[in-house]
Amino acid sequence: MALPTLLGVMVVVFVLIRVVPGDPISMMISGEASPDDIAKLREAYGLDRSIPVQFLYFLKTVSTGHLGTSISLHQDVLELIMGRLPATLELAILALFFATVLGVSFALTSVYWRGRWPEVAVDAANALALALPEFLWALLLILLLSVSIPLFPISGRTDPSNAAVFHTQFYLFESLFTARFSDFAEILRHMFLPAISLALPLTAVIGRVLKSSLLDAINQDYVLLARAKGFSPLYVLLRHALPNALIPTITITGTQFTLLVGGTVLIELIFAYPGIGNMLFGAAINRDLPLMQGITIVFAVVFILINICIDMSYALINPRVRLD
Amino acid sequence: MSKALLQVSDLGVEIGTGKHATRILRGVNLEIKPGEIRGLVGESGGGKTMVGKAITGLLPSSAVVSSGRILFQEQNLLELPAKNRRLLLGTKIAMILQQPSTALNPVLRIENQITDVLTRRLGYDRKSARDYALELLSMVHIRAPERVLRQYPHELSGGMCQRVVIAIAFAGKPSLIVADEPTTALDVTVQFEILKLIKELQAKTGTAVLFVTHDLGVVAKICDVVSVIFAGRILEQGRTEDVIGRPAHPYTQALIAASPRLDRPDAGLQPVPGELTASLWNDAVASDLEQSHA
Amino acid sequence: MNLTRYVDTAFANPKLLIGGLGLAIIAAIALAAPLLPLQDPLDQSLFAQNLPPFWLPGHDASYLLGTDSLGRDLLSRLVWGARPVLIVMVLGAALSGVVGVIVGLVSGYLGGGSDAVLSRIIEVFMAFPPMLLAIVLVAVVGPGLYAVVISIALIGWTRFARVVRAEVLVLREQDFITAAHLLGYRWFRILFQELLPNIIPMVLALLALEMGRAIVVEAILAFIGFSTSDMATWGGILADGRNYIYQAWWIMTLPIFAITLSVLTLSLLADGLRLALDPVIRR
Numbered sequence: 001m002a003l004p005t006l007l008g009v010m011v012v013v014f015v016l017i018r019v020v021p022g023d024p025i026s027m028m029i030s031g032e033a034s035p036d037d038i039a040k041l042r043e044a045y046g047l048d049r050s051i052p053v054q055f056l057y058f059l060k061t062v063s064t065g066h067l068g069t070s071i072s073l074h075q076d077v078l079e080l081i082m083g084r085l086p087a088t089l090e091l092a093i094l095a096l097f098f099a100t101v102l103g104v105s106f107a108l109t110s111v112y113w114r115g116r117w118p119e120v121a122v123d124a125a126n127a128l129a130l131a132l133p134e135f136l137w138a139l140l141l142i143l144l145l146s147v148s149i150p151l152f153p154i155s156g157r158t159d160p161s162n163a164a165v166f167h168t169q170f171y172l173f174e175s176l177f178t179a180r181f182s183d184f185a186e187i188l189r190h191m192f193l194p195a196i197s198l199a200l201p202l203t204a205v206i207g208r209v210l211k212s213s214l215l216d217a218i219n220q221d222y223v224l225l226a227r228a229k230g231f232s233p234l235y236v237l238l239r240h241a242l243p244n245a246l247i248p249t250i251t252i253t254g255t256q257f258t259l260l261v262g263g264t265v266l267i268e269l270i271f272a273y274p275g276i277g278n279m280l281f282g283a284a285i286n287r288d289l290p291l292m293q294g295i296t297i298v299f300a301v302v303f304i305l306i307n308i309c310i311d312m313s314y315a316l317i318n319p320r321v322r323l324d
Numbered sequence: 325m326s327k328a329l330l331q332v333s334d335l336g337v338e339i340g341t342g343k344h345a346t347r348i349l350r351g352v353n354l355e356i357k358p359g360e361i362r363g364l365v366g367e368s369g370g371g372k373t374m375v376g377k378a379i380t381g382l383l384p385s386s387a388v389v390s391s392g393r394i395l396f397q398e399q400n401l402l403e404l405p406a407k408n409r410r411l412l413l414g415t416k417i418a419m420i421l422q423q424p425s426t427a428l429n430p431v432l433r434i435e436n437q438i439t440d441v442l443t444r445r446l447g448y449d450r451k452s453a454r455d456y457a458l459e460l461l462s463m464v465h466i467r468a469p470e471r472v473l474r475q476y477p478h479e480l481s482g483g484m485c486q487r488v489v490i491a492i493a494f495a496g497k498p499s500l501i502v503a504d505e506p507t508t509a510l511d512v513t514v515q516f517e518i519l520k521l522i523k524e525l526q527a528k529t530g531t532a533v534l535f536v537t538h539d540l541g542v543v544a545k546i547c548d549v550v551s552v553i554f555a556g557r558i559l560e561q562g563r564t565e566d567v568i569g570r571p572a573h574p575y576t577q578a579l580i581a582a583s584p585r586l587d588r589p590d591a592g593l594q595p596v597p598g599e600l601t602a603s604l605w606n607d608a609v610a611s612d613l614e615q616s617h618a
Numbered sequence: 619m620n621l622t623r624y625v626d627t628a629f630a631n632p633k634l635l636i637g638g639l640g641l642a643i644i645a646a647i648a649l650a651a652p653l654l655p656l657q658d659p660l661d662q663s664l665f666a667q668n669l670p671p672f673w674l675p676g677h678d679a680s681y682l683l684g685t686d687s688l689g690r691d692l693l694s695r696l697v698w699g700a701r702p703v704l705i706v707m708v709l710g711a712a713l714s715g716v717v718g719v720i721v722g723l724v725s726g727y728l729g730g731g732s733d734a735v736l737s738r739i740i741e742v743f744m745a746f747p748p749m750l751l752a753i754v755l756v757a758v759v760g761p762g763l764y765a766v767v768i769s770i771a772l773i774g775w776t777r778f779a780r781v782v783r784a785e786v787l788v789l790r791e792q793d794f795i796t797a798a799h800l801l802g803y804r805w806f807r808i809l810f811q812e813l814l815p816n817i818i819p820m821v822l823a824l825l826a827l828e829m830g831r832a833i834v835v836e837a838i839l840a841f842i843g844f845s846t847s848d849m850a851t852w853g854g855i856l857a858d859g860r861n862y863i864y865q866a867w868w869i870m871t872l873p874i875f876a877i878t879l880s881v882l883t884l885s886l887l888a889d890g891l892r893l894a895l896d897p898v899i900r901r
Contacts, residue, residue: 259748262750277750285843
């Protein structure tokens with residue numbers, strides 16, 4: 001299933017990059033290039049052939065991992081992206097973590113205290129989180145939590161003064177697993193606002209879907225039997241209702257997680273966070289076509305991989321699917 | 325004459341509150357002695373399931389007990405704090421549900437569904453819980469208990485699931501089991517085996533059973549005593565052979581005439597007459613009005 | 619009395635009322651901008667940079683809501699900024715709607731091979747982060763209001779297409795469509811005269827939501843300098859305010875306020891429309 005989608009992605013990228021009015025080569029090089037250089041470049045990019053041949057050529061180079069050289073940064077595109085991708089992945093994973101923890105606690109709170117004020121409060125918060133996109137949340141949170149109450153920094157991944165040395169690009173995970181907790185705290189402080197802004201819309205979706213699945217689950221016979229065993233309401237909710245209610249929630253979370261990953265483009269821009277989204281912005285300003293093309297392809301591949309993971313986790317949690 | 329294990333008196337249950345309240349039970353009286361099987365028989369909608377749910381304290385959230393007492397081992401369950409009442413479940417009172425296929429949690433292995441009540445409610449440790457779970461499964465005549473422990477409910481037949489549910493019910497050696505139509509959803513041949521099993525375990529453990537059913541044939545097979553319920557009121561009760569052999573109430577007579585009989589397959593079935601049920605409902609509603617005016 | 623009936627209906631659906639009024643206000647401000655006694659939104663002044671609004675000390679009476687870093691009047695920029703918002707939200711949502719509805723109708727009604735191909739195309743478009751597509755498109759074709767409109771449609775049409783397709787899949791099994799077939803109607807007549815009227819309510823609600831999204835997309839693209847440069851835009855004010863956030867927090871606060879209100883308004887309108895037009899919910 002993933003392969004045709006990937007092929008379609010390549011077509012879209014190919015077309016999109018070539019809508020450019022005029023010759024892409026002339027945009028790629030500075031004024032002093034000789035006609036000879038231009039011809040060489042055209043050949044290197046295969047631009048002297050017919051469109052279908054160009055596409056096949058494009059497919060071949062991309063599938064062997066050659067995404068070209070960045071025009072503005074004069075480095076290999078794949079290398080550039082791989083240097084930045086970890087920062088983006090860390091941000092997305094932290095946001096997913098926040099969204100899951102918040103969304104699940106929202107749903108559990110409003111079901112456990114259903115018909116009382118916590119349910120009303122949580123539902124209102126949910127509706128608000130759902131109505132505003134992450135872009136607005138980011139701006140509102142900046143105003144609230146770093147301008148009026150200066151709690152969190154609004155740019156970067158660490159303080160410029162921080163001299164900590166990292167062996168990988170996964171700063172957050174590395175500092176956590178090597179138990180450098182002061183570094184970890186500082187990185188977390190920098191990532192907090194971007195991650196929360198990314199997380200809020202997904203939080204609302206998880207909260208809403210999980211709540212309705214939980215309400216459905218607590219009316220099932222197996223919950224009645226669990227109550228008849230004399231378990232506390234909390235244990236019944238967590239151990240017997242929640243695992244069943246999680247099944248539909250995980251599917252929705254999966255499709256919505258891709259939206260969250262897509263949201264990193266903006267969030268990184270607003271918070272000057274050095275991931276590939278921010279890099280895309282630089283590439284767009286400089287009309288750096290190879291870099292834009294590379295980032296677009298990498299994002300699409302990440303999306304498709306996420307969807308595959310979701311399918312697999314669905315099988316993992318639902319014993320019925322696992323058997324088939 | 326031994327003391328009653330459970331004594332329900334004047335139990336009233338309503339759904340909804342205030343003006344929109346609808347009465348479900350209207351002064352139900354019921355007594356169960358230790359070790360006996362009490363049948364509670366009636367048509368669907370007659371309130372029989374609600375009696376069981378009121379006794380276990382598992383009424384739906386829209387329903388409230390409006391009157392009466394439920395004395396269990398001489399304490400009124402309705403006056404007990406919610407937590408204490410809950411702690412009776414699984415230890416002294418257990419339940420068997422109608423739909424074995426939905427009564428077990430679809431995402432948990434059978435092992436976890438048996439051992440969770442053993443470890444969390446009955447003080448077993450992990451190791452002994454597993455041993456006891458195996459013992460329980462052989463007690464309900466499951467042939468390959470080791471394998472069943474590893475399986476999920478959807479891998480078992482309805483009859484097997486019901487055996488597991490019964491094993492869970494008997495796990496805490498309760499004094500009372502509320503069995504709500506435990507054989508209705510099963511095939512006829514399986515029904516008979518499950519009835520035999522409940523009777524056998526009940527005789528072995530001396531547990532009392534409240535057997536809720538619509539089926540007089542089942543009552544005749546298993547119950548020592550029986551109460552007939554309609555429109556939220558007990559119409560008649562007594563020893564099973566008396567009630568079925570010499571029914572006093574016209575509704576009981578009609579119910580017997582409506583039951584299929586293996587000994588006289590050509591006798592034909594008589595539906596319960598509509599005039600009879602209508603007049604019983606009228607009586608019930610009239611008594612409701614009387615009460616609300618009093 | 620007819621009037622009281624209208625009032626009753628309106629108050630029975632406050633979401634529709636508030637959302638509709640809000641949209642009317644946005645449109646009115648945008649259309650009336652040239653008529654209002656405002657300063658030129660593009661006029662810079664070196665002597666009046668980062669002035670605070672009227673309720674803060676140090677304000678200047680001639681700049682009611684203060685000025686930005688180039689000394690331009692913020693009130694005027696906010697009001698004039700509603701104009702690109704109006705253009706983009708109407709055109710962007712309409713274009714997404716037209717493309718998406720046609721694809722959804724055709725794909726859901728024809729089924730089979732065309733449905734498989736169209737569904738696959740929708741899937742491909744959903745394999746990109748929406749904002750990434752928008753940014754790349756504008757970067758490639760060059761900034762400007764109409765590039766923004768096209769990029770909104772590029773990322774918005776799939777939402778219409780998916781919902782319409784799902785709806786048509788349900789509708790085409792129903793008796794009135796079978797009847798239309800028996801009467802020998804041709805396929806485009808069935809599509810546009812029988813199916814389309816049935817999905818109009820849903821499409822209207824989707825349009826309101828899409829307008830809200832269009833506002834955000836425009837603000838984002840303006841924020842990174844990819845929208846029009848000849849007009850004041852809310853996103854442009856945001857970008858300016860982001861640079862002076864600690865010195866002049868109000869610059870960024872004002873457009874955030876405007877965008878948030880507009881988005882909430884349109885989300886209310888969408889909810890209200892769904893309630894008002896769905897015969898099942900209404901009953």
